[in-house]
Amino acid sequence: MNAFMGFVVKEFKQIYRDTRTLVVLFGMPIIMLTLFGFAIRNEVSNAKIGVLDLSKDEVTRELIQKLSVSKAFELNAYLDNYDQIEEVFKQGEIKEVVVFENNFANKLVKEGKADVQVITDATDPNLANIVQSYTGAIIRDYVQEINDNGVAVKAGIQPSVQMMYNPELKSVNLFVPGLIAVILMLISALMTSISITREKEMGNMEILLVSPLKPHYIIIGKVIPYLLLSVVNVITILVLAKFIFNVPFNGSYGFFFFESILFIVTALALGVFISSVAQNQQTAMMASLAGLLLPTVLLSGFIFPVESMPLPLQVVSNIIPAKWFLIIVRSIMLKGSGLLFLWKETLILAFIALAFIALSLKKFKVRLQ
C-alpha cells in the first residue's frame, strides 16, 4: 500500500511540474466553456432585416415596431417595391424581408385574415430557419394580443405552445453537459494514455515492471490523480456555467457527481486501453483525438441530435459512452431527474466502463514486446 501511495504522490508531482499538462488540465475547460458559451450559439441576435410595407396603416406600424424592438432583429431597411428585395439580399447585409400586403389592417378586420410574407436569405439555412420562426412567433404574439382585446374576430384553432425545461431555448444549456463530456474525455482518456505511454517511451516502465509493484497498482496509481483532477474540472465547469451563463441546475448534486465519476472511470479505462496498444506518445495522442474526441463531439448528440443521424450512425452512437452520459446530465441539470428515470442509461454506462476496465487490464503487458 505504501508503494501504491508513493506511486500516486510521484504522479501528482509530475503533473504539477509539467506546465504543458497544467495548461491543458485547467486552461482547457475554461477556454472551451467560454468559447462555446459566448461564440457558438444557435440563438440569433441582431439579425438585420428589412420591411416592405405596402399598407402603411396602424397595424403594420405596430407590427414593425414589435419586430424592431426584438433583441433578435435590427430593422435596417425600409423598401418601396418588390424589386428591391433581391437587391438587398445580394448586398448580403439583410437576412430577411417582411412584406405586408396592401390594405393589411382593413383585411384583418373584415376578413379576419391578412397575409404577411416572410422572405429569408437561405444561404445560411440554419440562420434563415431561426429568423423565420422568430418572426412567426412575434406575429403570432401580436395576433393573440389583438384577439384578446377583441379587435379582430377570433380565428379558428390557436395552438398553445410551451417549451419546457429550456423555455428560452438557450443553447448554452445544451452545450454545458456536452462540454463536460468532451472535457472529461479529453483529460481522462487523452492525458492518461499520454502519461502511460510516456513511461514506456522514457524507459521508466522497464524498471517499474521489474519491481514488486503489481500491474494493476501501476494502472490505478496512474489513473487516480486524473480522476481527482477531472472532478475538480467538473466543479469548475459547473461554477462557470451557473454564475456566468446562468445555466440552471435542477437535480441532485450527489447524483450528478456519481454519474460524472462513472463517466470519468469509463474514459480513464479507455485511456489505459489506448496506452496498452500505443507504443509512443504521438500514437496515443492521435488515437485519443481521432478515436475518442471526434465521436464524443460528433456522435454523442452534443452538437447534432442522434435522432437525425442515418441509422448506421445511430447504431454506432450506442457504444459511445458520451451519448449516455449526455442524456443523463441533461436530464439531471434541466429536468432534475433522479436514478428512478435514469437507471437504464446509468446501467449501460456502468457496463461500458466495466468492459473497458476488463479489457485494459487484460491488455496490460507485464513484459516488453
Next chain:
Amino acid sequence: MASAVHISQVSKSFGAVKALRNISFEVNEGELFGFVGPDGAGKTTLFRILTTLLIPDSGEAKVLGMDVIEDYKKIRPQLGYMPGRFSLYQDLSVEENMKFFASVFGTTIEQNYELVKPIYHMLEPFKNRLAGQLSGGMKQKLALSCALIHKPKLLLLDEPTTGVDAVSRKEFWEMLRMLKEEGITIVVSTPYMDEAKLCDRVALIDKSEILQIDSPGNLTKAFTKALYGIKHPDKYRLINVLKDYEFADSVHPFGEFIHYTDRRGSIDESGLNEYLDSKGLTEANIQSIEPDIEDLFMSLMQPEELHV
C-alpha cells in the same frame, strides 16, 4: 558454488533479425560477470531475458534458480536492474527518485542506507536537483543507487558506463567491486574492452553469439600470436602500408599504436622496419607487446570484418 544465472541454448529473434543464437552461460553466486561486445551484439536482449522482460524463443533461462517465464513474479523483486538508457524520472529530483523507488520496493532509504551510502553520499549535495539536469556520471550513480535500494540479490547492469567520462567510469567500477564484497552477484555489459579486465569472468559477445567465456587473465593467454605495437606519425599510411605487407596477418589501430601480427609468428623487427623504410615510413617505432582482451576479441571476430 551455486549459480545465480543459468542460461542454456537460448535464442531470440525479432522478426527476421536473430538477436541471440544458442547462448549458454553460467554466472556463479557472488561473481562479477561481464559481457563485452560491440553495439548490436545482443547484449540488451540478453539482459531483458534475464530481467524476465522478454521471453526467449527457445532454450532454458533460470535466474536465482527460478525459471524466467513461470516464476517471473518471484524473480523480479530480487533483481536490481539498470537499463541501458537512463530510465529514472527526469522531472523528479534525486531524492524524490530515491524515495519513489524505495517505496515501490517496500522499503525506505534509511533501511538500506548502509548499502547505498558510499554511492548516494556523492549525490547528496545535489539531492534537490532534478534528475534530468544531472551529468552523465551522476545519472548513472543515481540509477545504481535506485537499483540497489532494496538490497537485490542479483544486480543486472546494461551498459552502465556508456556515455560516461573516464573518471566516472573508474569510480563506477570501484563501486561495483565494493558491491561484490557485499555479496551481491553482478552481471554487467559494456562496449569498452578495457573494462573487461575488471570483471571476474568475461563473456565476449558478437553478432548474437558468445565467442568465449573465461577470466580476463585466461582470455589474454588464449592469444598466442606474437603481437607488435607499431607507431608512426602518419598513422593512416602506416595502416595501409602494413596491410599491403605480404606477411601481414592482422592490422588494427589501437589508440596511437597499430597492433600487428605476422603470419610468420615471431619476427625480426628490423626486417619489418626495412619494409616500412622502403615505403617512405622512416623511424617507425616497433615493439613487442602483451595482448589484451581487445586483441583477442578482434582475432575472434569473423574474418570479413578484419580488413575493413
